Amino acid sequence: MRPANISREERREVFLTVPDLPPLWPGESYSCHFGEYQSPALPTASGVRCLSPDPSGAPVLPRGADHVSVSVELRLGAVVIAKAPLSFYDCVAITDLHPSAPVQGSTLLPVHVERKVRLLGRNLRLLQDGPGDSECVMELEGREVAVAAEVECELPPDTRCHVTCQQHQDPKVHSLFPSRGPRAGGTRLTLRGAKLLTGRPEDIRVMVGDQPCHL
Structure with missing residues (x-):
């Protein structure tokens, strides 16, 4: 099932992977059933897609x-x-139940609400080369986004380590190509760096001097 969870406040397409889906005869059709709600299902190359309630x-x-x-x-x-x-989640309920706490007891996060994510692991100190070299990698809408992570390990012989994925990170530009162009403008620029996907894509802005650069 893709996605695995959605908001109750939105209606969206969901995709169900079904290998070797039986072919339909004339007059037949597939349907998706979300509890008591029924939605037509349209075949795809790997299964079906249908609308959530x-x-x-x-x-x-x-x-x-x-x-x-x-x-x-x-x-x-x-x-x-x-x-x-x-899973159907309710942003209002999440905010009411967990107003300032990190994610605890729920694997779901509300949209557009800043939260720190905390993880519990073991023996993570064995993988650290030094302080500040850890990061959390999250998959958001099919893209990987990395944020800084703080790792605090208990004293031996306790092997537990507490990981806090930070809300904010500083993007860094490593290179710009090409480094020059005609005064008339219109040159396509390529930026390379680290953590350039900080924030939501629609909030990212690039400026060349005082002029906006369209992404």
């Missing part, structure tokens, strides 16, 4: 919970062809 039809969260998981079923008529879990 709108907010009025999304699963109801249990009291005191910030998300709920349902089993999405792909059906051909009344026959279940495949199924996969999908």
